[in-house]
Amino acid sequence: MVPRPRSEKARQSVLDAMRAALSSHAYEAVTIEGLAAEAEVSKQTIYRWWPSKAAILGEALLEGGLPGADVAVPFTPDLAADLRAWFSAMSASLADADGVAIARALIVITASDPELGLALNEKLAAPIREWVGSRVALAVSAGDVRADADAAAIADQFVAMASYAALLGRPLSDERVDATVSVLLRGISA
Amino acid sequence: MVPRPRSEKARQSVLDAMRAALSSHAYEAVTIEGLAAEAEVSKQTIYRWWPSKAAILGEALLEGGLPGADVAVPFTPDLAADLRAWFSAMSASLADADGVAIARALIVITASDPELGLALNEKLAAPIREWVGSRVALAVSAGDVRADADAAAIADQFVAMASYAALLGRPLSDERVDATVSVLLRGISA
Amino acid sequence: MVPRPRSEKARQSVLDAMRAALSSHAYEAVTIEGLAAEAEVSKQTIYRWWPSKAAILGEALLEGGLPGADVAVPFTPDLAADLRAWFSAMSASLADADGVAIARALIVITASDPELGLALNEKLAAPIREWVGSRVALAVSAGDVRADADAAAIADQFVAMASYAALLGRPLSDERVDATVSVLLRGISA
Amino acid sequence: MVPRPRSEKARQSVLDAMRAALSSHAYEAVTIEGLAAEAEVSKQTIYRWWPSKAAILGEALLEGGLPGADVAVPFTPDLAADLRAWFSAMSASLADADGVAIARALIVITASDPELGLALNEKLAAPIREWVGSRVALAVSAGDVRADADAAAIADQFVAMASYAALLGRPLSDERVDATVSVLLRGISA
């Protein structure tokens, strides 16, 4: 009478299989059949619960954590140094093999399924905007930065730069980080 | 001794078919068999000359012109206005259906075949860097901008922003263009 | 746990398609893709169950009946007349369009896949050997034929002759039947 | 005015390539492209002079000698011994690797191109009929055999038996040779 509930074990197996698969193949080489085999789950179970490969990855990432989202850099009085440290840390988390794979997967998903892509990007960008926003607000109150500084535009520039670097597989060197921070910072400095 | 030379007609048919296909389907939905049928060319002829679908698109773009690469905005004495006009035009050329399709295709290619992707991005970015570079140089000599302005970093920011906007399918509104130009410009203004 | 069982309908469709195809084309012109289309079955379903075109034909024949194998001629007291009647009937069943097509297909299969060919030939020859064997045994007990008559050698001669005639597409005329029976019969008559 | 004559060298190269190919692959695995490559001849040269793969093999065989056609067994006073010796020799020439390959190729050709097949079989069978015919005629004049012996029917039986054995890849053992000769011989002995 009471239907059997969805198997949490099967769900986790599939998400784990997706994470594992992305570590060793490109996103496009990941196959639903392969995931099913790796997760020891039937194909039907996957199709029953997820509408697409992208959705599986989305769920895996939302659950397991997005790269670059968890960097936590303490505030110091030096705005430029903070931005540099934070941007470096974020770049680094995108530069290892898994980070690049995930970033590329995100990009491909976004290019092919804009709806899901936007949602994932929002999730990814939100903590970045938040961090930049609060750090800039602090700088404003400290008088380091003009009061009308557009923190959102700044954050967007960081996100765009990081995304572009990840796409090209071109890790952000210290010089690039410096140059980016310099340009953006001068744009708002008091 | 001397074989029949490669058929230029067949080559053009394939490139045209790729351009046409991209106008109506997503890049991933484009099929080599479909191209062959559309171009009235045998599959083998395609495989003989191109190693991958990405290579066909690459050649089609290199030959037919990349979106955003051909914007030519005349220089006026107003640096900010010039940058706004130019960035708006570039955004627009990426915003129509074909532009978005091509941009997304480029992104997917880059994510799956970094080598080719880098080359294509270089081709795409080069005229942008050049335009920004020469306009900024002009501004420097006019004294509008500090002498140590990092034109390359500025150009990279524009490219990254345009790429990110195209990826998200989020056309750049005038407000965004203004905000971007403002931030970047203030970073270098004298 | 328990997979969907093999579709008997699909299996029969494929065998029927093979029989139909052989009626209108030569065996070598029969195509797996054509069979799949005709049977309204996917190629994969064919490849899942049969290793080769020859195997499909083999199964179709084993199931549907081999030509020449089903001739049933009643025994009369006249050995020569019985052999003539039987050999004529067998020749006739190999002489119509389908019979020739099947015989040639069998020959091509045997020439290209000896293992399967031998098995099919064995199936084809067995009832012939049996019929000839029992009729000759009867003749022996009636004293018409010497006791050491080698029925197997006689049967082999019939089979070889029929096969050779089918190969050449040269139907066995009454004269050839008579001549063959005469020669073979005199070799064993008492 | 006078065109360049056909290159005998190219012609021989192709025939040699066909003979060589048959020694290592099955007839159906021999490709025109392979022959052209092996013979260092262009495909067009082959298509210019031969209408089909079968025609090449036909010409190669007619020129190079058919297996079983060249057995020459001296006549002795013992008819049975002569037939046994001759049939053994013919079987042997069909039993080595090349013989089997050629015999099977002949069979496949005959099954797929009856016209050419008949012609080749005629060429192959003619010396056999001749040899059997003259030996039987000698036996008739020696009084060993009834005057109305049908030498052609006998010869056909030998040919059919040899063909069937070659098809099955079943070499004719001494026992089979003995059994065949016994049955056929008793059919005509005086």
Place this chain on the structure above:
DNA sequence: GGCTAATCGAGACGGTACGTCTGGTCTTGCG
């Protein structure tokens, strides 16, 4: 010694079928 016309090599071309792979749907019975 040139002229000329078919032959030759090389291999591109439009096709067709191959056998494989994956996608997404369906049909089983077990738990």
Place this chain on the structure above:
DNA sequence: CGCAAGACCAGACGTACCGTCTCGATTAGCC
């Protein structure tokens, strides 16, 4: 009802040959 198992239809993949079609570059004789 969820699930594993896997058969099913569909259709693209990249490869192999087919037989036809250009291309020069040779070669014969005959002028």
